[in-house]
Amino acid sequence: MELDIRNLEFRYGKKDSEIFKGFDLNVKDGSILAVLGKSGSGKSTLLRIISGLEDRSKGYIRIGDRTVQDENIFIPAEKRNTGFIFQNYALFPYLTVAQNIAFGMKRKDDERVRDMVGLTRLEGLEKRYPHELSGGQQQRVALARSLAPKPSILLMDEPFSSLDSALVKDLREDLLRIIRSTGMTTIIVTHDEDDAKALADETLVLDCH
Numbered sequence: 001m002e003l004d005i006r007n008l009e010f011r012y013g014k015k016d017s018e019i020f021k022g023f024d025l026n027v028k029d030g031s032i033l034a035v036l037g038k039s040g041s042g043k044s045t046l047l048r049i050i051s052g053l054e055d056r057s058k059g060y061i062r063i064g065d066r067t068v069q070d071e072n073i074f075i076p077a078e079k080r081n082t083g084f085i086f087q088n089y090a091l092f093p094y095l096t097v098a099q100n101i102a103f104g105m106k107r108k109d110d111e112r113v114r115d116m117v118g119l120t121r122l123e124g125l126e127k128r129y130p131h132e133l134s135g136g137q138q139q140r141v142a143l144a145r146s147l148a149p150k151p152s153i154l155l156m157d158e159p160f161s162s163l164d165s166a167l168v169k170d171l172r173e174d175l176l177r178i179i180r181s182t183g184m185t186t187i188i189v190t191h192d193e194d195d196a197k198a199l200a201d202e203t204l205v206l207d208c209h
Helices: 043-051 097-102 110-119 135-147 165-182 193-199
Strands: 003-011 018-027 032-037 058-063 066-069 082-085 153-157 186-189 202-206
Touching: 003 043, 018 043, 032 043, 032 193, 043 082, 043 153, 043 186, 082 135, 097 110, 097 135, 110 135, 110 165, 135 165, 165 193, 186 193
Parallel strands: 032 186, 032 202, 082 153, 153 186
Antiparallel strands: 003 018, 003 058, 058 066
8 A cells, every 4th residue: 555654753752853854755555665774863763653653743644545643643553554574573482483473363364374374485384483493484474474464564674684694685585575476565674775775666765863
């Protein structure tokens, strides 16, 4: 779905400098946007605002034809239907791969879990726990879990930051294949220009304020 943000303002605390002021962003349906910028430029904060984990002070956010935030509306994170992959993947250590994938779904759907296992090439790992997986496998579980509920938009925060650089090229190709196959509108926060070049249709560079 299309993402549209207009006149966004955000600051941490009343006296802190503004992270965003008069910020506009439009991401077309099905496209991949990479967000680059130095530490403190607001990259991760932008994802948290879109997902509803942070509350902006001004501006509106629309996903598809649904306004999720403006001066009168605030749709909480759990009802925004966004998929969010955190830097550390945030997998539940006491759940198996299949159970992690199914966790965010509103109702039990074994077929959907199987579809996600196949899409992310996790066949044979369904009964393993996160500590029994490689970093790349954990990333694919996190991706499968985010896609399983059929979110409107996918948000990824530094998806390769904890992985060995030797694996990243192959994982980029895997990630791009999966995103393209779903047609999911995606925003990827990264500090690596190579990630942006390999994955994104467009790139946004945020400056520190």
